[in-house]
Amino acid sequence: MSSYIVTTDHLTKRYGERAVVEDLNLRVPEGCVYGFLGPNGSGKSTTMKMLLSLIRPSSGQVRVLGEPMTRATRRRLLGRIGSLIESPPGYGHLTGAENIGLVRRMLDLEQRQIDLAVRTVRMQDQMDKKVREYSLGMKQRLGIAMALARQPKLLILDEPTNGLDPAGIEEIRRLLRHLADGGVTVMVSSHLLGEIDKTATTLGILAGGRLLFQGTRAELFAAATPDVLIGTADPQRAQALLSGQHDARIDEGLLRLCGLSPDATAQVVSHLVRAGLGIYEVRRQEQSLEDVFMDLTGGGGL
Amino acid sequence: MSVALIRAEIAKMRRLRTGIIVLVMVVGVTALAVLSALSSPDFSDPGTRSWAALLAGMSLAVPLTSPLLLAVLASRQVDIEHHGNGWLLFQTSGATRGGLCRAKLAVLGAVVCAVTAAEAGLVLLAGIALAVPGPPPLALWWGYAGAVAVVNLVLLGLHILISARVENQLAGLGIGVLGTLLAVFATGLPPLLAHLTPWGYYALATAAGYRDGELVTFVPGYASIAALAVLGGVLFAVFTTRFDRREAS
Numbered sequence: 001m002s003s004y005i006v007t008t009d010h011l012t013k014r015y016g017e018r019a020v021v022e023d024l025n026l027r028v029p030e031g032c033v034y035g036f037l038g039p040n041g042s043g044k045s046t047t048m049k050m051l052l053s054l055i056r057p058s059s060g061q062v063r064v065l066g067e068p069m070t071r072a073t074r075r076r077l078l079g080r081i082g083s084l085i086e087s088p089p090g091y092g093h094l095t096g097a098e099n100i101g102l103v104r105r106m107l108d109l110e111q112r113q114i115d116l117a118v119r120t121v122r123m124q125d126q127m128d129k130k131v132r133e134y135s136l137g138m139k140q141r142l143g144i145a146m147a148l149a150r151q152p153k154l155l156i157l158d159e160p161t162n163g164l165d166p167a168g169i170e171e172i173r174r175l176l177r178h179l180a181d182g183g184v185t186v187m188v189s190s191h192l193l194g195e196i197d198k199t200a201t202t203l204g205i206l207a208g209g210r211l212l213f214q215g216t217r218a219e220l221f222a223a224a225t226p227d228v229l230i231g232t233a234d235p236q237r238a239q240a241l242l243s244g245q246h247d248a249r250i251d252e253g254l255l256r257l258c259g260l261s262p263d264a265t266a267q268v269v270s271h272l273v274r275a276g277l278g279i280y281e282v283r284r285q286e287q288s289l290e291d292v293f294m295d296l297t298g299g300g301g302l
Numbered sequence: 303m304s305v306a307l308i309r310a311e312i313a314k315m316r317r318l319r320t321g322i323i324v325l326v327m328v329v330g331v332t333a334l335a336v337l338s339a340l341s342s343p344d345f346s347d348p349g350t351r352s353w354a355a356l357l358a359g360m361s362l363a364v365p366l367t368s369p370l371l372l373a374v375l376a377s378r379q380v381d382i383e384h385h386g387n388g389w390l391l392f393q394t395s396g397a398t399r400g401g402l403c404r405a406k407l408a409v410l411g412a413v414v415c416a417v418t419a420a421e422a423g424l425v426l427l428a429g430i431a432l433a434v435p436g437p438p439p440l441a442l443w444w445g446y447a448g449a450v451a452v453v454n455l456v457l458l459g460l461h462i463l464i465s466a467r468v469e470n471q472l473a474g475l476g477i478g479v480l481g482t483l484l485a486v487f488a489t490g491l492p493p494l495l496a497h498l499t500p501w502g503y504y505a506l507a508t509a510a511g512y513r514d515g516e517l518v519t520f521v522p523g524y525a526s527i528a529a530l531a532v533l534g535g536v537l538f539a540v541f542t543t544r545f546d547r548r549e550a551s
């Protein structure tokens with residue numbers, strides 16, 4: 001059928017009057033690492049919970065693994081989806097081995113599958129320790145092992161790098177790449193672009209419950225118009241001349257204009273030249289993915 | 303309810319010190335019951351020792367010890383889900399919140415029934431050891447134990463629901479303390495008032511006590527206890543089904 005492992009159509013979740021997730025049309029290609037990005041409170045966890053049918057959508061549909069995800073199909077589908085939502089699970093009074101043993105019992109898995117999952121997250125030497133004594137990184141890895149033990153087709157990880165140190169983050173990144181190479185589709189959320197941008201092959205950017213962008217990294221760059229920087233003898237005067245028409249800022253002695261089309265750029269330049277201002281340079285600023293993300297999400301303040 | 307869920311609950315009990323709570327319950331009730339009988343004037347003379355005194359002792363010891371310990375038992379088994387993010391872990395394996403609560407009641411319920419039987423059995427053995435004359439009133443004895451088991455199970459179910467619903471476990475324990483007071487005072491209340499709270503049913507189950515200064519045996523209020531069992535069972539089913547529909551938070 002389709003090559004999408006997860007699709008949502010007009011997915012919406014309201015709490016009272018407030019829409020927390022609105023009209024979401026996700027397309028997660030099979031075999032990709034899908035980076036689900038958005039500031040805190042943008043609705044990432046809520047969306048992921050709806051994908052897993054842990055909460056009910058107010059409207060809209062979810063299709064996972066080619067089937068509608070509903071209360072009726074949930075149980076069967078969940079057997080093929082590994083997930084880690086919000087904080088990692090784990091009973092503190094039990095050892096790592098006892099914890100993952102609970103998952104084995106519940107899903108009727110074989111010890112071989114458990115061992116494989118534990119080795120994948122490199123936790124084999126920590127399994128006899130109580131989870132209470134684990135570091136956050138170890139808890140995250142145990143949580144991922146519990147999700148992996150069922151050998152899922154789809155892995156949904158909600159901020160797995162949250163609170164980890166750089167080494168821990170790198171470890172998770174490596175793990176995600178390794179899993180994707182092994183054919184698992186990974187959907188991973190983060191509020192920090194830097195934590196997943198190098199790993200994700202497809203990005204979905206969420207802000208205020210709405211999907212602002214979905215596509216590859218190259219498409220994201222193409223979608224965003226880089227700022228125009230103008231070097232001039234008198235930036236203050238140039239700013240005054242343009243006021244009312246363009247939102248120009250002075251940035252390190254240069255005039256910075258954002259969202260300017262090529263035509264508009266030509267107009268601005270000729271306007272300044274006609275006013276007798278010397279123009280030294282006009283260029284577009286190379287944007288980092290971080291800038292694009294910040295522009296799209298309004299600096300994370302949404 | 304799935305066998306896998308029940309086995310999971312048993313596995314979770316490891317290192318929860320459920321055994322210690324159980325021991326405290328059994329030893330507490332047995333010791334209090336026997337001491338209370340021994341301190342009654344009838345018991346000083348071996349010739350006038352009576353089974354009724356032991357039953358009366360138990361009817362005092364059970365409401366004094368059980369409500370709080372049942373609250374502790376339930377709280378320990380449920381609190382781990384709040385702390386370990388267990389509700390979500392099990393939901394993503396296809397189990398529901400209500401299903402977890404039902405499995406907890408099944409497992410802890412079996413423990414509580416064994417505890418109740420052990421209490422009644424040990425007090426009976428104490429009576430034999432103390433050479434109480436005459437055959438023990440076995441039908442009344444086990445009838446009383448059965449009635450207590452029902453009240454224990456209903457309170458256990460109530461506390462599982464409270465601990466699951468209210469994350470702060472002090473709430474459940476506070477209700478356990480309040481329940482102890484209600485259970486103890488219900489003994490002195492008219493039976494009509496004892497029917498109003500589940501703790502009052504310990505008083506309705508009472509098998510022996512003093513009436514007009516005379517130690518006598520009573521027939522426990524089996525009909526009331528049966529009604530409590532039905533009502534408790536229905537309410538537990540209703541509330542856990544509502545938990546099933548409740549969304550993950």
Ligand SMILES: Nc1ncnc2c1ncn2[C@@H]1O[C@H](COP(=O)(O)OP(=O)(O)O)[C@@H](O)[C@H]1O
Pocket residue numbers: 015020038039040041042043044045046047551
């Ligand atoms: N059960 C709920 N009731 C009301 N509001 C909620 C509930 N769950 C989440 N929200 C709100 O929905 C918004 C999105 O939350 P969430 O999905 O957790 O965001 P994210 O995971 O992106 O940080 C937040 O503003 C949060 O307060």
Ligand SMILES: [Mg+2]
Pocket residue numbers: 044045046086158159
């Ligand atoms: Mg979140």
